[in-house]
Amino acid sequence: MGTPLDGGSRVPIGCPAKLRRVTRKKVAPDLEVLTGWLSLAKARYAMGAKSVGPLQYASHMEPQVCLHASEAQEGLQKFKVVRAGVHAPEEVGPREAGLRRRKGPTKTPEPESSEAPQDPLNWFGILVPHSLRQAQASFRDGLQLAADIASLQNRIDWGRSQLRGLQEKLKQLEPGAA
Amino acid sequence: MAGRGKLIAVIGDEDTVTGFLLGGIGELNKNRHPNFLVVEKDTTINEIEDTFRSLGSLPGRVVEANPNQRDPPLWDEIDSRQFLNRDDIGIILINQYIAEMVRHALDAHQQSIPAVLEIPSKEHPYDAAKDSILRRARGMFTAEDLR
Numbered sequence: 446m447g448t449p450l451d452g453g454s455r456v457p458i459g460c461p462a463k464l465r466r467v468t469r470k471k472v473a474p475d476l477e478v479l480t481g482w483l484s485l486a487k488a489r490y491a492m493g494a495k496s497v498g499p500l501q502y503a504s505h506m507e508p509q510v511c512l513h514a515s516e517a518q519e520g521l522q523k524f525k526v527v528r529a530g531v532h533a534p535e536e537v538g539p540r541e542a543g544l545r546r547r548k549g550p551t552k553t554p555e556p557e558s559s560e561a562p563q564d565p566l567n568w569f570g571i572l573v574p575h576s577l578r579q580a581q582a583s584f585r586d587g588l589q590l591a592a593d594i595a596s597l598q599n600r601i602d603w604g605r606s607q608l609r610g611l612q613e614k615l616k617q618l619e620p621g622a623a
Numbered sequence: 624m625a626g627r628g629k630l631i632a633v634i635g636d637e638d639t640v641t642g643f644l645l646g647g648i649g650e651l652n653k654n655r656h657p658n659f660l661v662v663e664k665d666t667t668i669n670e671i672e673d674t675f676r677s678l679g680s681l682p683g684r685v686v687e688a689n690p691n692q693r694d695p696p697l698w699d700e701i702d703s704r705q706f707l708n709r710d711d712i713g714i715i716l717i718n719q720y721i722a723e724m725v726r727h728a729l730d731a732h733q734q735s736i737p738a739v740l741e742i743p744s745k746e747h748p749y750d751a752a753k754d755s756i757l758r759r760a761r762g763m764f765t766a767e768d769l770r
Contacts, residue, residue, distance in 0.1 A: 481642045482745050498637055499661050502644065506657075509647025511628030512713040514736070522735060524713060527628060528647070565645045577645070584646035588631065595714050595738035601760045602735050 481583035487576035492569065497577070501569050507562035510588060522599050524592040529562060629713030632658040632706045632737070634674060636744055639718055658712060662721050672725045675715070676705035712737045718744040719753060729755045 489497045511529050514522045566573050566581060631648040633640050640661045643649075650658045660666075660674045706712050719741040722729055732739055732755075739756070743749040751757055 478639070478642065478743065482638050485638055485642055498641060502649070502651075504651065505653075506644070506649040506651040508630055508650045508658075510631070512631055513628045514713055524738070526631075529628075562647070565647060565649065580642060581645040584642040588643070588646050588648065591631070591714060591716060591740055591742075594740055598738055598740070598756050599735045601756070605760055 478584065478587050481580045481587065484576045484580035484583060488569075488574050488580060491574040491576060497569060503563070503565075503568050506565075509562050509564070510585070512592060521596075521603055523596045524599075526589050526592045629737075630658050630711050631714045631716065632709075632712045633716040634660045634671065634706075634721055635662060635716065635718040635742070636721075637661050637663070638745055639716075639742070643716065658706070658709075662718070668724050671721060672728050674706060675717070675725055675728050676707045706737065707732065715739045716742050718742060718747070719749060720744055720747040722755070723753065726755070730759075 485497060507529075509529055511527050513525045513527050515525065516522060566577060569577060630650055631643070633643045633648065635643075640659050644659060648658070660671070662671060706715050713736060715737050717729075717739065721744075722739075722741045729739060729741075741749070741754050741756075
C-alpha cells in the first residue's frame with residue numbers, strides 16, 4: 446500500500462542543491478553590477494559629477510525591458526527578460542522596382558512614430574562616453590541574472606511548501622503507525 | 624499591460640537605480656507613479672517601507688498599526704506607489720543594506736510574485752546570511768544537507 450510520501454519525497458531532495466545554485470548566482474550579479482558601477486564612475490568622471498544621476502532622469506519613461514512569467518511544470522513561475530520594441534530591420538531602398546514617377550516629388554510616407562521606447566542613454570546627451578554604454582550593457586546582463594535568480598527562488602519556495610506539507614502528513618501518520 | 628509583461632522595480636542607492644534604469648526597466652507613467660525609488664541620506668525608513676509595503680496584500684487599502692501617524696489624503700497616493708500592491712511588478716530589486724532597514728517587511732512577504740531579490744551595493748557586498756529568502760530556506764535543512 447502506498448504512502449502519501451510516495452513520489453512526493455523527491456520534491457525536497459533537490460532543494461539544498463538549488464539553494465547552493467541560488468547563492469552562487471546571487472554572487473554573480475556582484476560581478477556584473479560591480480563592472481556597471483565602475484563604468485558609471487568612469488562616465489561620471491568624463492561627463493561631470495552631477496551629469497549621471499537622478500537629475501537626468503526623463504519625466505516620462507517607458508520600460509525597454511519587461512518580464513515575462515511563464516508557467517513551467519507543477520505551476521511554477523519562470524521569469525524571462527524580454528526587450529520591448531524590437532523591430533525587424535527596415536528595408537532601405539526603392540520599394541518598387543522600375544517605374545519612377547515624374548509628376549512632382551513623390552510624397553514619402555511620414556515615418557510612423559516608433560513603438561520602441563526611448564533609449565535611456567539619450568537622457569544623458571547625444572554623444573555619451575563609451576563607459577556609459579558599457580554600464581548599460583553590464584546592468585542589462587545583471588537583469589537577466591536577476592530573472593534567473595527569481596525563477597530559482599520561486600522553485601525553492603515551492604519546494605519549501607511541499608516539504609512542509611509532507612512533514613505534516615508524516616506527523617499525521619506517526620500516531621497511526623504507533 | 625497583460626500583453627506587455629511585468630515590470631522590474633528597484634529600490635536602491637543612486638548608482639544602483641541609475642544603472643538599472645539605464646538597463647531599461649524604468650517606468651514613469653502619466654500618473655507619476657514610478658517603479659523605482661532612489662534611497663538617499665535623507666530618505667526615511669517609513670518612506671522605504673511605504674514604497675515596499677509588505678502589508679499590501681489587501682486590495683487597494685493598507686492596514687496600519689497606527690493610521691493616525693500618516694496623512695489621510697495621502698493614502699490613495701501611497702497605495703499606488705507601493706510595489707507589493709501593484710500587480711504589474713514581477714521582481715523587486717533592493718540593495719541588501721536597504722533591505723536590512725526594512726527586514727521585518729521583507730520577512731512578512733511570503734508570496735512568490737513579486738519576487739524580492741536582495742542585491743549588493745557599491746559599499747556593501749552581498750551577504751547570503753542576511754538574505755530573507757535564503758535564511759527561510761536554510762531553516763528547512765541541516766548543515767549536513769547544505770554541504
